Every structure is written in C-alpha cells, then in structure tokens.
C-alpha cells in the first residue's frame with residue numbers, strides 16, 4: 483500500500499467523520515486533525531472574551547483579534563485527538579457546548595476566519611502524516627491530498643446520532659439538537675467561501691447503514707487501490 487501524506491475526510495455534521503478519522507489515524511499511525519475544533523475554538527474564545535457580537539459585525543480588526551487570541555493557543559496532534567490548550571489549559575468539552583454549537587457556523591462563514599484557520603492548519607501539519615477531517619479539507623485546505631473521502635448519512639440518522647452523543651452529558655430536547663444540526667448544515671453548504679462540497683475524486687460513502695468498522699474497512703480497501 484502506498485502511504486499518502488494526507489488523507490482528507492469531509493462531510494456534514496454527525497456523518498461519522500471524527501469517529502472514522504480517529505479509527506483510520508490509529509490504524510495507520512497518522513496524526514488526527516479535527517479541523518472543526520478550530521472553528522469551535524474561535525467561537526468559544528470570542529464568547530469567553532465578550533467579543534462575539536463585535537466580531538461578527540466586523541466592528542474590530544478581525545485578523546488582529548484572531549492573531550492575539552491564537553498567541554495563547556498550543557496544539558498537540560496525536561492519533562487519538564487534536565488537543566487544544568489555551569493559556570496552558572486543555573479546552574475540550576467547552577467546544578461542544580450548545581452556545582458554541584449554535585454560533586460556530588456563523589463564525590466559520592466569515593472569510594477572514596477561514597483564511598486564518600487555513601494558514602494555521604497548513605503550518606500545523608507541516609510534513610506530518612495526517613488524517614484531516616472537516617468540511618473543506620479535500621476541497622480547499624489540502625486540495626492536493628492523494629486520498630479524499632466524503633462521508634454522508636441520512637439527516638434523521640445524523641440527528642439521532644448527535645442527540646445520543648449530546649444527551650450522554652446534558653439533557654437537551656431532541657428538537658433543539660435537530661434544529662441546530664439542520665441550521666449548521668444549511669449555513670455550511672450555502673456559505674460563499676469554501677462551502678461543504680464533495681471534493682473531486684473523493685470516495686463517497688453513505689454511513690447511514692454502516693458500522694464504523696465497516697466504513698473503516700471500505701476506506702482501507704480503497705487505500706490499497708490508490
């Protein structure tokens with residue numbers, strides 16, 4: 483099997499990207515790059531510093547603000563996770579909170595944010611072997627990747643998966659989870675810069691009726707052929 487430097491996995495919310503990317507990174511000994519975490523981090527930091535409204539209304543210098551916030555950010559990439567530290571403290575569950583979830587797609591639609599994160603991710607990866615998952619990994623950020631995967635799944639199944647995941651930690655109404663997922667999908671697919679699309683040459687897999695192991699097997703099989 484040829485060893486590609488970068489494998490990209492794109493797809494809508496709860497299509498299985500993170501689960502599959504993690505399994506794949508582990509089985510190949512690659513680093514896992516969860517790109518959504520960076521958009522969540524920007525959203526979290528803006529809320530934490532009470533800058534969210536000003537930022538989305540562009541009432542401050544966006545790039546300067548992002549550079550300042552990210553000067554206290556450190557990243558550690560492993561096969562298991564993209565670990566994010568802010569001012570020395572790991573930020574994890576904070577990124578999945580509903581107030582971040584409901585605003586992240588608005589933040590991710592701002593061109594300056596996308597440009598900043600794109601540069602940041604490219605520098606971060608440098609020469610490492612990575613499985614990069616997100617919405618624009620194969621279509622924009624790592625356009626030259628030799629192997630690209632696009633995961634999809636039925637909307638109802640995706641909402642159920644996300645609901646299960648969320649209600650393990652907090653109690654939320656199903657409709658709120660479903661609405662937030664739908665809204666994000668809508669925003670992510672229609673934004674002007676880097677909308678969610680199937681990258682050219684990607685292996686498309688519908689994960690609605692597949693177990694994570696079955697998806698992994700299909701990707702490994704595909705890797706043997708490229």
Ligand code: CDP
Pocket residue numbers: 494495496497499500517518519521522586587588590615616617618619666667670
């Ligand atoms: O896990 P899930 O797919 O629900 O979300 P995520 O991967 O953590 O991404 C959160 C949000 O970040 C998405 O809804 C997008 O708005 C944004 N995102 C993006 O714009 N581009 C990426 N490559 C990854 C995430």
